[in-house]
Amino acid sequence: MSIAQVVVGGRSGDDEPVTLAAPVGERDSRVPLRGREPLVRQLMQLWQAPGDGVLHVLHGMSGCGKTAVALEMVVRVHGSSHAHPCGERVWWVNARHPATFAAGMRAVARQAGVRPDEVQAGGVVDALWERLGHAPYQWLLVVDGVEDLSLLDGPGQLAAGTGWVRPHVCARGLVIITSPCGIARLWGGGAKLHAVRPLGADEAAGLLLDQAGGAQGTQVEARRLGLRLGGLPLALRIAASYLSEAAAMPESLRDAQTPVDFASYLAALDHQKVGVHPAGAVAGAWRMSVELLHRQGLVHARYLVGLLAAFSAAPVPYTILLQPSVLTALPGAEGLDGTTVWRTLSELAALQLVELDSLPLQNKGPLCVSLHPLIRDIARSGPQSAVPVALMERVLALKEVREGPENPDSWAVWRTLAPHCLDLLRWGRNEAAGFSPQDRDVCAEAAERAARYLQAQGLHRQAREALEEVLALRISLGADDLGTATTRHTLALALHSLGEWQAAQDLYEEVLQTLERGKGSTHTHTLTVRHELGRVLLDQGQLHRAREHLAAVRSAREEAGGLEDPDALNARHELARIAHGLDQWAQAHAEYEALLALQQRVSGEDHPWTVTVRHNYACLLQDMGLTQQAHQECVRTLEGRRALYGDDHPSTLSTGYLMAVILRAGKKPQQARAALAEVRQRSALRLGEQHPQTLRCGRLLQLWDGQS
Incomplete structure (x- = not known):
């Protein structure tokens, strides 16, 4: 194999030293090249098979390891048992500087057999590719670090196949180019692009551990740091080098805030600490x-x-x-x-x-x-600009975003939008950011809608935290009790869902008084809060007080919107639950059957309201001893809630609990216990160990285990 350094004449007439040897000293043979084996194998297959004549471009952002892949390729070519009878030649041309690149390509031309007088002539490019096209030996040309593609044009044009590098006809040749540019049209039809992407989390963690050693933290901590650095090998090596140096420094000379492991380095990154960030x-x-x-x-x-x-x-x-x-x-x-x-x-x-x-x-x-x-x-x-706030204000007015976050049809939009709405809270709370009160109010509105989406997804703790921040922001902006009523109502919903029933009741009653004074007792917002107050009283077993509120809501809703008004049907559903709780089973049974038919017609079979009615209908059937019917309705409910929310949503878990009870009543104790144990585990993770749902599962498991 021929890898050489030559001296070529510069355009000024001076001799300019240029090496065509690959910088193999930059390759650390002590550690593996993480995450690149499939690409290196693909390139080696190209080397060992008849050439396809195209330019193979390794592209990716700076620091992703394109040069490392090319170096690995050169080393493997050098150690390959696949040798051509006429020998092999490898040329490595540095394309980071115009003068070095031109000199390197002329050096390649000279080694390829172009006459000395042609090397300095204007036709050197054509002469070079004529020689390479008929070379009797196998050759590999690596052009490394092409940042400005116009450099490759030479006297022609890269995309047209007439540049310094171009498609060729030699079955024994291979051209590899490394560049940050992956725009296919700029390379032309004679190039094939190979993306060198950032490393995945596991490979990034492996690189950190390879370079810094296990003393700097665990695999999990290395993985987190690797994700934060975007899997960029250069950034990972910088971080590992920093930590290795910090660990080697005497503690008495080391600043107390100096990161010394993966976790502290990650924390320093998030605080934008100077000297740490790569x-x-x-x-x-x-x-x-x-x-x-x-x-x-x-x-x-x-x-x-x-x-x-x-x-x-x-x-x-x-x-x-x-x-x-x-x-x-x-x-x-x-x-x-x-x-x-x-x-x-x-x-x-x-x-x-x-x-x-x-x-x-x-x-x-x-x-x-x-x-x-x-x-x-x-x-x-x-500095932070207010432009994103202005943009979000326009987004909140879009039809697909105005749809309430509680509506399943809006969830695909809110799933992607919610993190950015919640992020605006940082700027809304920060008076030093210089945002106007109007901008900060937009931040509060966006975050509150996102919190409503979290609530609809059963992420009640996250919703509560966001709503408490939104409420504090609205109060700081001078909002009165009426101006914060909606936020406080939504916060009460989160508390209710978290099982903090007394706190939710207190807040519902407080908001109800505010709305009755400010908007009247029959205003739709007032009725909504009164409905929720009835629900929390029902959940606490205060059935008669709950019935008083819900009956009043039903009457007002039916008067305003008719018997099939969705809010009237919801109030009627809660009244059916109260009849069930008062052991008025015949009345509850008739109501549930009527409600199911109405909700299916008004809202649809798969709507959350319909599915909720079916869940409570299954509860009643189970209490009435109609186990087979209860099981059928519960299966349909569980399918519906899984489709709507997934396996871990509190509503799905509630139906899972009911299914376990029905299985136990159906003489399937092992299946019942397994189902209940799974529900309890999911509930503890999602809602917490002290949530009523989790505690209820635990108590029932203990009872069943004691009975067996």
């Missing part, structure tokens, strides 16, 4: 990528990335947040139409600065885009 290592590449897109006419790339970075680290639903109707009139968004947004995001994805959802096959939810964590850190480094 984002600077990719900042230059980020700027060059934006400049590349600017030259391509995509002048909004920096603006869009800055806008995306202003939201939370969760995937951003760009088909919602970046709609042209939302962006209209935003400062800096002039000229940003839908086509420009799509083209810019697509090119950013080709540069691996973002990860872009493809069109979904079944999921009807919004498409999302995710920024690489380090790119997000770079883009967030300046």
Whole structure:
């Protein structure tokens, strides 16, 4: 194998030393190349098989390990038992600087047999590829670090196949190029692109442990740090090197705040501690990528990335947040139409600065885009702008977002939007951010709607925490009791769902008094709160007080909206529960059957309200000793709730508890116990050990175990 250093004449006439040897010293043979084995094997297969004549481009963001893959390829070629009878030649050309690249390619031409006078002539490129096309030996040309693709044009054009590197006809040749650019049209049809993506969490953790050693933390801690660094090998090595150096430093010389393990390094990252954050290592590449897109006419790339970075680290639903109707009139968004947004995001994805959802096959939810964590850190480094708040204000007015978060039809939207609405609370609470009271009110409104979505998903603790913050923010903005009534009502719902029934009752009664004074006893909001007060009294066994409130609500709702008004039907359903609780089983049975038929017609078979009526109907059938009928209704309810909410939602767990009871009554004690034990475990994880649902499961398990 031939790997050499040569001296070539520069254009100025001076001799310029250039090496064509691969920088194998940068490869650490003591540790494995994590996460790249499939790609290296693919490249080796290309080396060992007849060449396809195309340019093989390893592309990815700066620091993702493209050069490391190419180096691994060179080392394996050198150690391969597959040797060509006429020998092999490997050339490594550094393309990071124009002069070095041109000199390196002329050196390759000289070694390939181009005459000295042709090497300095204008036709050297054609002469080089003529020679390589008919070379009797096997050859590998690696062009490393191509940041500016125009460098490869030479006297021709890269995309047209007439540049310094081009498709070839040699069956024994292979061209590998490393570049951050993965925009296929810029490479032309003679190139095949191979994405070198950031490492997955496990591989990133392995790299950290390889480089820093196990003394810096556990696999789990390394995994968390690897995720925070976006799986970027360069950033991972910087972090590992920092920790190794910190660990070697005498403790008396080490600053008390210096991170010394994976966990403390992660904490320092989140606090943007100077000297720790490796984002600077990719900042230059980020700027060059934006400049590349600017030259391509995509002048909004920096603006869009800055806008995306202003939201939370969760995937951003760009088909919602970046709609042209939302962006209209935003400062800096002039000229940003839908086509420009799509083209810019697509090119950013080709540069691996973002990860872009493809069109979904079944999921009807919004498409999302995710920024690489380090790119997000770079883009967030300046002062916080109020533009995202203005954008969110427009988003909240969209038809698909105005739909209540409690409605299942809206869940696909709110699933992606909620993290960003909740993130705005940080800025709403921070008076130093300089946001206007109107902007901070938008933050409160967005977060409250997101909390309602959390509540609908059974994430009651998270909903409570968010609502308490929203309430504090609204009060700080000067809202009176009437202005905070909706927030306090929603907070009471969360408390109710968490089993804090007395606290929920107190808050319901407080809000009810406020609304009766401010809006009247028959206002729809007043009736909604009175309905919920009746429910919490029912759950506490205060059946007669509950019936008083719910009967009044039903009457008012039917008078205003008719017998099939959805809110009237809900009040009627709670009254059926009260009849059940008072052992008025015949009355409850008739009501449940009538309600099921009505809800199926008004709301649909799969609507949460219909499913809830069916659940309580199954409870009644079980108490009446109609076990087989109860089992049939419970099966349908469980299927419905799993489809709506998943296995861990409190409503699903409640039906799971009922199913266990029915199985026990049906003489299936082993199945019943297994089902109840699973419900108790899920309930403890989701709702907590002291939630009434969890405690009820535990007590019943103890009773059953004692009986057996």
